[in-house]
Amino acid sequence: MYYAIVAALMLVFPLASILVDVSIHQVQPGWFLVGKWFVFWAVGVRLFVAGLRQMLQPRYTAEQILGIRGDDVLLVVRELGFANASIGIVGILSIVATGWVVAAALAGGIFYGLAGINHALQGHRNRLENVAMASDLFAAVVLLGYCIWVATR
Structure with missing residues (x-):
């Protein structure tokens, strides 16, 4: 289930949304739509959903993704959930508050770049952490590429 959710929120839904936007509004595909839809799905929905899970079920992230056992880490994972949900809400609201897309x-x-690098530095990654690492680094490239496009146009 984790793999399907990551693939849907990081690639399938953003690309489908771009295609729908292009076909309905007759606009050219480009960085503007990449920013709009990757921010909504990859930053907004994915981080919000991850944040909720980390707040409500911190043990899943600690044990299944990070491979850390014990109760001591649960407080930190729950706080990570607060941060993820907060950033996610901004990403979701950017669909109506378009001035928030770049921020x-x-x-x-x-966030994704640092998280991806952190995952890469872990020598004992499991399969779920490998997926998290790859999807985090992919998201960082897309999102920061969009920011560079905005800054240079």
Whole structure:
């Protein structure tokens, strides 16, 4: 289930949303739509859903994704959930507050980049952490690429 959710929120839904937007509004595909839809799905929905899970079920993230056992880590994972949900809410609201797209892309891109690097530095990654690492680094490239496009146009 984790793999399907990550694939849907990080690739399938953003690309489908871009295609729908292009076909309905007759706009050219490009970085503007990439920013709009990757911020909504990858930053907004994914981080919000991850945050909820980390707040309500911190043991799943600690044990299944990070491979850490014990109750001591649960407080930290729950606090990570607060941060993820907060960034996620900004990403979700960016669909109506379009002025927030760049800020959400920058915050999300930095977060995903640092998280992906952190996963990469772990020598004992399991399969779920490998997926988290790859999807985090992919999201960072897309989101920070969008920010660079905005800054240079």
